Amino acid sequence: MLVKQISVFVENKQGRLVDIIEELYKLEINIGAVSIADTTDFGILRMIVNQPDKAYSGLKEAGYTVSMTEVIAVEMEDIPGGLYDVLQVLRSRQVSIEYLYSFMRRTDSKAIIICRVENPNDAIDALQNAGKRVLTQDEVYSM
């Protein structure tokens, strides 16, 4: 139930982000969701893309420091309390979240939460027991 995420090390320099995105464009890769964690000197670009393996090897060949990590994608209602609902399930299992970002699905206006947690199996188990829909790799990439 885990989803592959591509992470890239980016220096805080003008034009660096667009270089990476251009690389993906040349590879004809579609980016489903994107987030940047930034610090004073560097950032980490995290993405869910339709062809993670191709993106990984393509960026690596272009000389970037890339890693593939596994994250959880969980569906939530786009209503007040929707995110609260998901987070409180994780809290009840004492699952710590490393980071989290979200995007909207075009078809049914549901929101998708992408999160990296310390113990993903516990998290998936808790979410599924609470009736939340945890998306598979194919479901996420085909969006």
Added chain:
Amino acid sequence: MSLQYWNEPMECMDRDELRALQSERLKKIVRTVYHNVPYYRTMMQKQGLVPEDIDGVEDLYKLPFTYKQDLRDNYPYGLFAVPLSEIVRIHASSGTTGKPTVVGYTRNDIALWAELMARTMTCGGTTRDSVVQNAYGYGLFTGGLGVHYGTERIGASVIPISGGNTKRQLMLMKDFGTNVLACTPSYALFLAEAIAESDIDRDELKLEYGVFGAEPWTEGLRQEIEEKLRVKAIDIYGLSEVIGPGVASECLCQCGLHIFEDHFIPEIIDPDTGEVLPEGEKGELVFTTITKEGIPVIRYRTRDITSLTYDKCECGRTMARMNKVMGRTDDMLIIRGVNVFPSQIESVLIDFGDTEPHYMLIVDRVNNLDTLEVQVEVNEKLFSDEVKRLEELNASIKHAIQSTLGIGAKITLVEPKTIERSMGKAKRVIDNRKI
């Protein structure tokens, strides 16, 4: 100008007599190392030499060179010429990679060092009435204790304040009536500017002399220090492998550093061929210690580039004078008085699992203090997609460099291939200091 000597008979000895004394001492030290240090015996045997082949200074060139690497290969005590029971003090300086270079002193060596530092401090204007503020670092580094013992030997008052804590330096300088300041030249300039910015009036201070060393500095920097700090700035020279500070010192004439030749024989060689160069030519400075007991060194390659003159100085001293050091034959940097080799940083990075680290050292001088930035390319081995792990990586590299080199560095994680690759020897250093 007062022309004071600490040991006039030696410092002003007739050069022929000096050479005879050096020859006697050299013959003795060669016998000593041949019989007591297996490394030197092996090296001499390889050249087909026995101690009797060295009959005086004129035969010195026959002996093989000693390199910093040899001290490292024989870490820690392999080159000591006496049993450890005779050693009363151990100092160390940074080696070219992880392990330091270790030197041991017998009781006589400590007395000799105090004598040489008494000469040095006297050269620099210190008398028994002086108050000497010693802002060299105390510890494994030889600077602090060298100045300390020499000052005590003269009978002057030493303030063992060690380096740093500028505010307290200024307070004591004023309240204790410091006449002589001993520190690195860059710290002297830093203190001069700190005085200008403080509420202390320079006229309230009794500062007259500065004894500055442990890093290379130019005539330009000297002028700047002399103007801003209003002291006579004296250059001193030494290295722990030879004895520490106290190898050579300028006198108040400021025209070259007198080498204390009754204990150290200097040579200038061509760093590539090893051939001895005539007086006045620029080359690598090499020292043979002829009286030190703990760890005598034979033709030790300092890697410092300078030239020598044997003319008698205006001050009356007859000892050879070396010019200010003009550069290095290796890639050693001196940052805040600390010897830094790029390879030390490399071994720290290798310890982090980075088998082929790409890094760049950027050295600068900001407000007269040296700064070191280490740029490290983040490859897949080091990378994590969590910010906190990368920040932890940054902090642990910083910590490891601090504990290896003893100086702080700013670590910047950079993208792969941002550091320029070169075809030959990798360029590891950008030194923006104007020294």
